[in-house]
Amino acid sequence: MPAPKKARPGTRTPRERVRVLITGARIHKRIQALAREIRKDFPGEPLHLISVLKGGVFFLTDLARSIPGEVSFDFIAVSSYGQKTHSSGQVRLTRDLDSSIEGKTVIVVEDILDTGMTLRYLLRLFQQRKPKHLRVAVLLDKPERRIAAVRADYVGFSIPNEFVVGYGLDYAERYRNLPYVGILVLGPGLKKKPAED
Ligand code: IMP
Numbered sequence: 001m002p003a004p005k006k007a008r009p010g011t012r013t014p015r016e017r018v019r020v021l022i023t024g025a026r027i028h029k030r031i032q033a034l035a036r037e038i039r040k041d042f043p044g045e046p047l048h049l050i051s052v053l054k055g056g057v058f059f060l061t062d063l064a065r066s067i068p069g070e071v072s073f074d075f076i077a078v079s080s081y082g083q084k085t086h087s088s089g090q091v092r093l094t095r096d097l098d099s100s101i102e103g104k105t106v107i108v109v110e111d112i113l114d115t116g117m118t119l120r121y122l123l124r125l126f127q128q129r130k131p132k133h134l135r136v137a138v139l140l141d142k143p144e145r146r147i148a149a150v151r152a153d154y155v156g157f158s159i160p161n162e163f164v165v166g167y168g169l170d171y172a173e174r175y176r177n178l179p180y181v182g183i184l185v186l187g188p189g190l191k192k193k194p195a196e197d
C-alpha cells in the first residue's frame, strides 16, 4: 500500500483564484431584462449595438440575441496608456468601426464602467458622427472608481471596487471565457495588473 501523502514543505499555495460574484444564471436573467428595457425605450426602431473589444463581446452577443426586432452590430477597439496601476486617462483608438453611425440609434455595449475614461473618449468620438440617439449599456458598474463624469443608461450590476474577471473580462488575457463574473483573489505578494482594454 502506498504511504499516505504528506504535505511537502514548500507546497505551493494557489497564486490566484477566482471567487464567484455573479453567477451565469443571474447574468443571463439580467441581460433578458435589459434587452426588454432597451426595446421598450426604442419600440420598432432598428438598433445598432457597438461593442468594445474584447471585454464587451459576450455581453454584446447575449444582449443582441435577446432584443427582439431589428438589431445590427459593429466593433471598436481602444487601448489605454499612462499609469500602470489603473486604466489611465489616455485612450487611443486601435480599431475603428466598419460602418457609419450617422442617423442610427446606437447603443454602446461595454463590459465594465470603471474610471469612465474609455467611455468618455468613445462617447465624444461617436457624438461627432451624428447618431440619432446614443446610449450606453454596461454589464458592470464600479461607481466608486469614477473619474470622468460618465453614466450608463443601462446597467447590469453595480459592483464594489474589486478587480473582476470572467464573462469577457480578463486578467492578462486570461479568464475571459468564464461563464460567470468573479473576484480575482491574488496570493500574497502579487500585484494586480493594470486594468486595460
Ligand atoms: P475605464 O476607462 O476605467 O472605465 O475602464 C474601462 C476598461 O478597463 C474596461 O473596459 C475593462 O477592460 C477594464 N477594467 C476595468 N475594471 C476592470 C476589472 O475589474 N477587471 C477587468 N478589467 C477591468
Ligand code: MG
Residues within 6 Å of the ligand: 052, 053, 054, 055, 056, 110, 111, 112, 196, 197
Ligand atoms: Mg473593456
